[in-house]
Amino acid sequence: MNNTQQYFYELAAFLNTRLQGNEQFTCWFSAEASDFVRFNRSVIRQPGHVHQMTLSLRLIDGLRHAETTLSLAGHLTQDSALCATQLSGLRSLLGDLPEDPYLLISQEVQSTEHIVPSQLPDSASIVDQILSAGRDCDLVGILAAGPVYRGFANSFGQRNWHQSANFNLDWSLYQNRDKAVKTSYAGLQWDAAAFADKFRNATEQLALLERTPITVKPGPYRAYLTPTALNEIIGMLNWDGLSEKALRTKQSSLRRMRDEQLPLHAAVNLSEDTANGIAPGFQSDGFIKPDQVKLIEHGQLVGSMISPRTALEYGIQTNGADGRESTAALALAAGDLPMARALAELDTGIYISNLWYLNFSDRANCRMTGMTRFASFWVENGEIQAPLNVMRFDDSLFRLLGDKLLGLTQERELLIDSESYGERRAGSTLLPGALVKDFSFVL
Structure with missing residues (x-):
């Protein structure tokens, strides 16, 4: 000791x-x-x-x-x-x-x-x-x-x-x-x-970035999102998306997956993977977290984050979620796309390194808006042509990880929460990159 x-x-x-x-x-x-x-x-x-x-x-x-x-x-x-x-x-x-x-x-x-x-x-x-x-x-x-x-x-x-x-x-x-x-x-x-x-x-x-930047017209574009960019989108699910309380009170951005059985792409397998994260395997009420909680399996919502309070209110079992019913070790399963071939498979479209200033534009339909950030590029024939001026996107997770998803990379990246205000956080995500065939830019 x-x-x-x-x-x-x-x-x-x-x-x-x-x-x-x-x-x-x-x-x-x-x-x-x-x-x-x-x-x-x-x-x-x-x-x-x-x-x-x-x-x-x-x-x-x-x-x-x-x-x-x-x-x-x-x-x-x-x-x-x-x-x-x-x-x-x-x-x-x-x-x-x-x-x-x-x-x-x-x-x-x-x-x-x-x-x-x-x-x-x-x-x-x-x-x-x-x-x-x-x-x-x-x-x-x-x-x-x-x-x-x-x-x-x-x-x-x-x-x-x-x-x-x-x-x-x-x-x-x-x-x-x-x-x-x-x-x-x-x-x-x-x-x-x-x-x-x-x-x-x-x-x-x-x-x-020394090349002359370009601006493309608003509209849908084939796009590749790095794990860092995808993390900003997946992170929005911690705004009550995976909360059992929010699902039951119809406040969750994934409500339609529960109420209407609306699926994502079959390649989407999302879990709270405590065993392979950096967060503790227990929470502040003394409940032990399972090594893994399956949340989305083959595109279907199969679980949620259940705090002790929600468990008592609805007569169900807690799975060690905190009071906010957020995740601390979220992991998205890898796909079949080698990251080294991401540009080649993108062919012509937009390479997105980072996103920021995300918010919900239509929470009920898990629709988000945000901005591209820093090094995002216009790509033609699998080759980067020029940096892209900052643009705003507005699109739904049901599309991006639904029928518009073309593939997830074989390699995944561990992203540790960089927040240190007050104290360093003990949260992480493990994510692949994602190739989508229509990413909607509005300006």
Whole structure:
């Protein structure tokens, strides 16, 4: 048992001694020891290290509960005193709170431990490789690397621990004004050769940006979406699309798949793949997540994300989803298209590297709108001809991954959530690229 894990367990044991009467508690522990390095013009602009711990503490008495989140110092005596004070404050609130009819916490003790030893080199070594690769470019970006910890404990004696180390390098190579190539490289193990390949591909695209950009007329175009671009579209399903509660209340963007059996392409197989992601296999109510939850199988909606509250409300079984019923390890199965042949199979159309500013234009029909971003290109006869000026698309997932889908790539890319506001996230997606025969641009 490492020091951070032992500290959390000792803090949880202390909380047990402070309960009164029929009180119960749950607590969620989140910590990291992260190196952050910000780059601009291919030099280090802001290096730093963040070591932080937070605890979300919930006091429960019957069906009444109150919760608070506090920052910890990592010193057991000091933090125990802080927790005792916070516990007293929560206790003073319980009598004034209404009962929660949908409160459901795990009372079956299922303790787990998942520790992935760090495979990362020293951050200084990674930085040296980044600076060396970018010395002749205008590189801007941020590197986040280091261990991430998650823990759960309750008064029934359950203890869960998750620990892994990952890195996420999110960078762009600027050509001029708004012309740039945006790339990311993330994972559990730094591979110098893989990074070099990604950087070389980015510099090749950067050279293409020197060509005169073109604008195509609005309309449907054959298009290839990289895994990064597809991630923006698939990520919209976390806006209640796969939520069981949203499906039952008709708020889900995939409602028609449930109510009308509207299918996607048979090649679409989507799952919450916790076993192969970087997120913990447990959630804040103490429920254990299955290794895999099948969501869409051969184009048919076969599952959903079910939180404990939704399970209790509708008399069904939870599958360990969080309160938002969002995914944390979404995986789309690979297809048959070799990524090296993506341009050849595209033939004539649009190569889309990135999308951004996505929103729903018609949620009921899973219709989305957004903009192309950075290095997107016009392609003719399998060859990139010119960079494409920024355009807006408006299209439905039911089309893009339905009858308009031509193929998914054999290779998939692990994309780790780069959000670090407040704390580094422990979410990821594993996605192929997608070739579609009609991608609708509106301006």
